[in-house]
Amino acid sequence: MIVAFLPCRLGSQRVPDKNIRSFAGIEGGLLKIKLDQLSNxxxxxxxxxxxxxxxVIDFAYKYRDSRVTIDERPDYLGRSSTTTDELINYVPSIISEGHVLWTHVTSPFLSGNDYNRIIERYFEALSCGYDSLMTVLRIQGFIWNKxxxxxxxxxxxxWPMTQNISPLFEVNSGAFVSSINNYKKFNDRIGENPFLLEQEKSKSIDIDWPEDFELAEKLFNVYKSF
Known part of the structure; x- marks a missing residue:
């Protein structure tokens, strides 16, 4: 069993109401887009x-796919001070079996087919000795600290040629896939040996700041026109 886990807490500070506000003219915004993608x-x-x-709860209750269920998360797990680690530790209390695909509304360029591919690659990775999967963006360039x-x-x-630089990989938060047993064992949404699934740059866009929201809207409208 594959269970998609979609966290949408109240009170985003950097991008107010980013989960549910209108996005690219779509009512229901990023939440509707993500539910459509997962449903596909x-x-x-x-x-x-x-x-x-x-x-968010009201919108999800009215959504047309019977696979959608709502977890009315306790407020202490929906504060701005709530850590991802705390939410990870909460997941086994609402998902008891199977494999968890943790994703976010803030990755609006992942399609239903992308999720199919992610799941397929996850099971392939399990057969090759990996124990989980996360999506990443390959970065191969001149990366400095201060x-x-x-x-x-x-x-x-x-100044070496960029193609000769060893790549680094940025976790893009598109998807984390792992068994619920790993959640219990490692208190994490990945295991000890995750497979890094590279994604193209557009699919790696993660909306975290107001300028990300505006840029993603413009790109989304461009993609809709094709």
Whole structure:
């Protein structure tokens, strides 16, 4: 069983009401887009919307897919101070079996087919010795901290060709897939040996700041026109 877990807490601070506000002219915004995408995946058996926002809960209750269930999350798990670790530890109390696909409304460019592919690659990865999966963006360029490069060494070449730089991988929060047993064992949404599934840059867009929201709206409208 594959259970999609979709957390949508009340009171986003950086992007107010980002879960439910109108996005690219779509009422229901990012929440509707994400529910449509998850519903278009036939590999997902159940969709759990976890929220303490009455508007999110009301929208989810009215959604047309019978696979959608609502977890009215306690307020202490929906504060701005709530950590992801706390929410991870909560998941086994509402999902008792199978595999969890944790995703976010803030990744609006993942389609139903993308979720199908993620799930397929997850099970392939399990057969190859991995114990979980997370989506990532490959970064292959001149990456520095405040003092020095961390993706290459100036002792070798001060400015190497980017194709010769060893890649790094940014977790893009598109999807984390792991068994509920791993949640219980590791208190994490991945295991000890996750498979890193690379995604193209557009599908790696994660809306975390107001400018991200505005840029994603513009891109979404462009994609809709094709």
């Amino acid at each position: 995946s036939k590999r997902i058996d159940k969709i759990v919307v976890s929220s303490n926002d009455p508007r 003092k020095e490069p961390i993706s290459y060494s100036c002792n070798e070449l001060k």
